Amino acid sequence: MILGGPNVTTETFFWKDRVSMEKLSSIFHLREMLRQLERDVGLDELTRFERDVLLVAHGLCRTPGEIIRSEQIREHPLVRHSGQATFYRAIRSLMERGLLERAGSSKAKTYVVRSDLVGVPLPLSDKP
Template structure:
């Protein structure tokens, strides 16, 4: 299989998985921030710091204003929640989306 065909196959599988979990509507920035937040969550219900998310290589290229709009959008969609009532900095991935 050539490399482009392999990329296509992987993208097709990813597309189907996104649909299966109901997250196909996310744009690229939202998807990257959400996945990074999940990957940095050590255990279900664990908090992740905004600065940790921001420093990740998948998120670092996003413009600062876009990053903050993306966090707000994920909060508004209920995919992220503020940790322990904090106004900023610490977030939780919605617990029912964490499947071990």
């Protein structure tokens, strides 16, 4: 029986299907472990996009207290797809929670990640 071309037999089809299932199972287990880790450090109270912004900002910093520009965060593939308003709402929310701070007295779009606060209970936002 030919299922997808001259060289794809029933046996090949089911073998590929089993490999796909194993890969999906692996992804599922990784996602579950990631969600548990996020819960353990209190990041589960953030929206998915807020988590992405925080993690990108943290990942771009080589040292604690390093200043990072919003453009650096915004250009990362994990958050690049968002609209500008969504991005800055996430920045504002992270600042309200104390996880991001403006760098010094600058009003420019530069921030410091407060990684030392990860794992500390986050203040609740005023979101409905």
